[in-house]
Amino acid sequence: MAHGGKPRPMKGIRQLAEHLDISIGTVSRALNGKPDVNEETRKRVLAAAEQLGYVANQSGRSLRQGTTNVIGLMIQSSRETVENSDNFFLTVTGGLQSVFSRHKLDLIMLPCPHDEDPYEYLKRMVARRVVDALIISETQRVDKRFDLLAKAKIPFAALGRSLSGTQHPWADLDFDGVVNCAVDRLVAHGHRRIAVSAPSSDINLGFVFLEGYRRALERHGIAYDPALVIRAKSSEQGGYQVADELLSLENQPTAVILIYELMAIGFYRRVMEAGIIPGRDIAVVSFREAPRAKFLQPALTCFRTSVHDLGVELAEILLSSMPAYSQEYPRKTRQTVWPLELIPGESDAFQLKTAK
Amino acid sequence: MAHGGKPRPMKGIRQLAEHLDISIGTVSRALNGKPDVNEETRKRVLAAAEQLGYVANQSGRSLRQGTTNVIGLMIQSSRETVENSDNFFLTVTGGLQSVFSRHKLDLIMLPCPHDEDPYEYLKRMVARRVVDALIISETQRVDKRFDLLAKAKIPFAALGRSLSGTQHPWADLDFDGVVNCAVDRLVAHGHRRIAVSAPSSDINLGFVFLEGYRRALERHGIAYDPALVIRAKSSEQGGYQVADELLSLENQPTAVILIYELMAIGFYRRVMEAGIIPGRDIAVVSFREAPRAKFLQPALTCFRTSVHDLGVELAEILLSSMPAYSQEYPRKTRQTVWPLELIPGESDAFQLKTAK
DNA sequence: CATAGTATCGTAAACGTTTACGGAGCGCGT
DNA sequence: ACGCGCTCCGTAAACGTTTACGATACTATG
Numbered sequence: 001m002a003h004g005g006k007p008r009p010m011k012g013i014r015q016l017a018e019h020l021d022i023s024i025g026t027v028s029r030a031l032n033g034k035p036d037v038n039e040e041t042r043k044r045v046l047a048a049a050e051q052l053g054y055v056a057n058q059s060g061r062s063l064r065q066g067t068t069n070v071i072g073l074m075i076q077s078s079r080e081t082v083e084n085s086d087n088f089f090l091t092v093t094g095g096l097q098s099v100f101s102r103h104k105l106d107l108i109m110l111p112c113p114h115d116e117d118p119y120e121y122l123k124r125m126v127a128r129r130v131v132d133a134l135i136i137s138e139t140q141r142v143d144k145r146f147d148l149l150a151k152a153k154i155p156f157a158a159l160g161r162s163l164s165g166t167q168h169p170w171a172d173l174d175f176d177g178v179v180n181c182a183v184d185r186l187v188a189h190g191h192r193r194i195a196v197s198a199p200s201s202d203i204n205l206g207f208v209f210l211e212g213y214r215r216a217l218e219r220h221g222i223a224y225d226p227a228l229v230i231r232a233k234s235s236e237q238g239g240y241q242v243a244d245e246l247l248s249l250e251n252q253p254t255a256v257i258l259i260y261e262l263m264a265i266g267f268y269r270r271v272m273e274a275g276i277i278p279g280r281d282i283a284v285v286s287f288r289e290a291p292r293a294k295f296l297q298p299a300l301t302c303f304r305t306s307v308h309d310l311g312v313e314l315a316e317i318l319l320s321s322m323p324a325y326s327q328e329y330p331r332k333t334r335q336t337v338w339p340l341e342l343i344p345g346e347s348d349a350f351q352l353k354t355a356k
Numbered sequence: 357m358a359h360g361g362k363p364r365p366m367k368g369i370r371q372l373a374e375h376l377d378i379s380i381g382t383v384s385r386a387l388n389g390k391p392d393v394n395e396e397t398r399k400r401v402l403a404a405a406e407q408l409g410y411v412a413n414q415s416g417r418s419l420r421q422g423t424t425n426v427i428g429l430m431i432q433s434s435r436e437t438v439e440n441s442d443n444f445f446l447t448v449t450g451g452l453q454s455v456f457s458r459h460k461l462d463l464i465m466l467p468c469p470h471d472e473d474p475y476e477y478l479k480r481m482v483a484r485r486v487v488d489a490l491i492i493s494e495t496q497r498v499d500k501r502f503d504l505l506a507k508a509k510i511p512f513a514a515l516g517r518s519l520s521g522t523q524h525p526w527a528d529l530d531f532d533g534v535v536n537c538a539v540d541r542l543v544a545h546g547h548r549r550i551a552v553s554a555p556s557s558d559i560n561l562g563f564v565f566l567e568g569y570r571r572a573l574e575r576h577g578i579a580y581d582p583a584l585v586i587r588a589k590s591s592e593q594g595g596y597q598v599a600d601e602l603l604s605l606e607n608q609p610t611a612v613i614l615i616y617e618l619m620a621i622g623f624y625r626r627v628m629e630a631g632i633i634p635g636r637d638i639a640v641v642s643f644r645e646a647p648r649a650k651f652l653q654p655a656l657t658c659f660r661t662s663v664h665d666l667g668v669e670l671a672e673i674l675l676s677s678m679p680a681y682s683q684e685y686p687r688k689t690r691q692t693v694w695p696l697e698l699i700p701g702e703s704d705a706f707q708l709k710t711a712k
Numbered sequence: 713c714a715t716a717g718t719a720t721c722g723t724a725a726a727c728g729t730t731t732a733c734g735g736a737g738c739g740c741g742t
Numbered sequence: 743a744c745g746c747g748c749t750c751c752g753t754a755a756a757c758g759t760t761t762a763c764g765a766t767a768c769t770a771t772g
């Protein structure tokens with residue numbers, strides 16, 4: 001195009017309309033795919049918009065139609081979380097986006113500052129009306145945020161199950177099934193004294209995990225021994241500490257289930273300092289398979305899942321609860337327990353000699 | 357307060373004004389701390405706003421004053437990035453927020469979808485005017501985004517240095533200084549054949565790193581051997597691959613510098629499979645100390661820095677380039693090379709026998 | 713030809729906020 | 743009494759967009 005039209009930064013839809021000698025309303029309809037506009041003029045409008053680099057001002061649009069086309073993912077970057085969350089959030093974000101982008105929805109991450117109360121932060125974000133819907137993560141055993149969002153009538157889903165009475169959409173990893181599988185496998189290898197590392201049971205994950213552990217033991221007729229349940233952070237340091245405490249026990253376990261794969265690094269280090277070889281003298285099983293698991297020595301047996309696909313699921317759950325999209329994502333149930341798959345390693349690949 | 361005023365969700369500033377029998381303009385001024393309003397009425401307004409839970413609608417405000425009070429941190433969650441970034445971004449986010457929150461600025465993270473061109477994504481975000489300023493990360497050797505942001509006249513800073521001609525604010529880890537320090541240390545321990553893992557030199561980091569490596573060798577009068585430079589991903593898998601390629605060399609190195617701490621896990625595994633013990637037969641030094649480094653076996657020697665404080669620095673750099681804040685953050689230079697500190701481990705704690 | 717229907721477009725009113733402008737009241741000095 | 747400055751507040755116009763409504767021209771139908 002040799003004539004006129006320098007592609008300078010557009011000011012607004014008004015300039016675009018003037019440039020086309022079309023009314024501002026028609027331009028808007030053309031851009032938004034409304035039916036009552038000539039296909040011919042629509043083409044012209046789209047071409048001009050592309051050429052002049054016009055993109056609708058989000059504030060104006062949101063103000064008018066009360067919607068932002070943005071979905072927020074709130075994360076609490078607490079100190080502990082930061083150390084553990086690893087790339088979990090970034091990966092799940094990819095899954096979320098792969099769904100949202102089909103509907104021209106943008107995802108933004110809302111990191112709650114360390115020094116701000118998550119509840120207050122969320123309240124602020126909701127009141128500002130900067131997102132159409134929300135995904136909240138790291139749900140607590142009792143979490144005021146559920147009520148807040150329900151009262152504000154803003155659609156939301158949780159990454160992490162809820163055990164409270166309120167019924168809202170969530171998706172979560174199947175820690176219950178996984179701990180069952182782990183115990184079964186260890187018992188089949190001859191183990192009877194199986195230790196676990198557990199996070200705080202304030203958080204839903206911890207509660208579910210411990211309950212599953214209890215029931216699994218019960219199923220095999222193994223007595224529950226509180227001494228074998230070690231509270232520790234889900235970090236390398238935490239794994240080191242777990243090993244440390246277990247080593248100080250009189251009646252030591254022959255197997256351990258770690259709740260987070262990073263812990264294995266510290267655990268390995270500590271027991272090997274005591275001359276105990278994982279995968280020979282003690283069995284180790286863990287969750288949340290990460291690329292590093294198979295490079296540890298011995299390779300760590302753990303449970304894999306596609307965190308990306310979990311994000312996809314969560315996105316669909318959320319959309320199914322939003323009026324504007326619910327008919328596209330019909331659902332019977334809005335709570336999903338996400339399965340994991342066992343990846344055998346070397347860390348538990350031995351049969352316990354039933355000497356004792 | 358026993359009478360009236362049910363704390364229902366506010367509709368807007370108009371309702372708040374009616375409830376107070378004050379004009380809407382005065383209410384706005386009171387809330388925004390404008391000078392020409394009676395201290396008495398300001399108190400009343402603030403109290404009522406608090407009680408009724410009024411928070412200004414962001415869209416309306418942005419539309420009027422052309423500013424959003426939001427700063428965006430764009431991250432590219434490419435496949436490779438996700439695997440490597442670890443909690444880097446979340447940690448730096450904490451540092452950014454600790455500064456921004458003092459100015460009532462909110463930080464949101466803008467994750468560019470895998471399947472979208474980062475340039476196009478950024479263009480979209482800029483055009484939508486949803487942020488006042490931007491921080492971009494993972495800058496490429498040549499990165500069109502600089503020009504885009506400059507032309508759009510939107511303040512920005514980069515997490516990662518720029519080697520292009522344009523002068524814009526950035527902060528970056530001192531990979532140059534760090535590789536020098538690593539080489540010095542290894543040479544002092546008697547090493548002459550020092551291998552490195554290098555990322556692609558498209559990315560600035562890779563380029564800086566390799567240049568530093570070259571100069572350090574030169575300073576010690578050691579010839580540069582291309583065979584000792586292994587391109588690999590910054591992951592466990594990449595570390596494994598580095599070891600694999602080095603083992604196949606005729607003239608094997610006695611030391612290796614890994615660019616990312618995760619790689620050590622795969623590296624350890626591979627060399628130990630060949631009967632080579634890190635910290636005894638080969639020295640290993642790495643960057644980006646993570647909590648796991650000291651739990652590896654042997655504990656990894658690597659370089660630590662406070663990523664949080666890097667975020668603080670970057671935030672101040674950005675604010676200093678924003679007209680509204682620049683007098684609060686006066687600066688001579690807007691480019692910062694962020695230092696790292698050596699944390700000695702066991703992985704290079706031996707003196708090379710100069711037999712050969 | 714008259715009428716109804718359809719396709720396309722222009723007009724103007726919202727959305728919630730900020731802010732320039734002016735006005736009212738008051739004190740004070742001349 | 744008058745004017746001036748100051749403090750405080752109300753009015754109304756913007757910001758950029760969407761959309762309900764009506765207007766116009768044209769087509770089909772009687």
